[in-house]
Amino acid sequence: MALNEAPLLFRFEVESSENLTYIPMCVRFNLDRFGLRISLAQWQLLPLEDRLLLARFPVDEDVSTETNFDHALFEMLRTHANVEPEWFAPEEAPAWRDVSIVPGGIAHQAAMASLATPDVDAWARLAPFQRYVLAKLARKPESNHDFVPAMREFGLAAPV
Structure with missing residues (x-):
């Protein structure tokens, strides 16, 4: 599945995200979908270009359709923060x-x-x-x- 042309942000997020200073819902969705957790401080260590890229990943429930979000996140965090996201078991029936x-x-x-x-x-x-x-x-x-x-x-x- 291809990346969206632009970050997937709701109108209410554009005002509150302050240019992706905060983790947008599309990224939170993918974090939850893959069972990954990052802190706000880790998110803010990523360059804006990386945050914009992560916000362009599709919000599809089928993990098999998009496996690059987790890989991209790992690589970005290793490169810019020298950390890895924390793993957790995603809810089976949210x-x-x-x-x-x-x-x-x-x-x-x-x-x-x-x-x-x-x-x-x-x-x-x-x-x-x-x-x-x-x-x-x-x-x-x-x-x-x-x-x-x-x-x-x-x-x-x-x-x-």
Whole structure:
């Protein structure tokens, strides 16, 4: 599978990523997909060109379709930070893949933001990557500053 022509960033990320100072959701998706973990400090040690390249990798669930993300990341980190990413076992059945129920974290984040929780039909209509993003943003119990902008961008909350 070919790289995207440009980094895959949502509108809400463009403002909050500060020119890829922070790890974008497309890179987080691939990190989770391959079972790799890097720190923000490690990410920031990579030159902007490398961060842009990593943000161009496709966000496809099928690991067999793209095996170069992990290799590229390893090489970049060895070259620029003299470290390797940490390995972990990826979740076999993450909540965002289930279209029959909206994950509890999303309901919690929506309640904290005074938004309605998306119903199951709206949840199921989202693209898998959008469901991943919302679940990732809603994984912690404290409010996430990108959750409401993501809900708006995905058509799940009224625009301001």
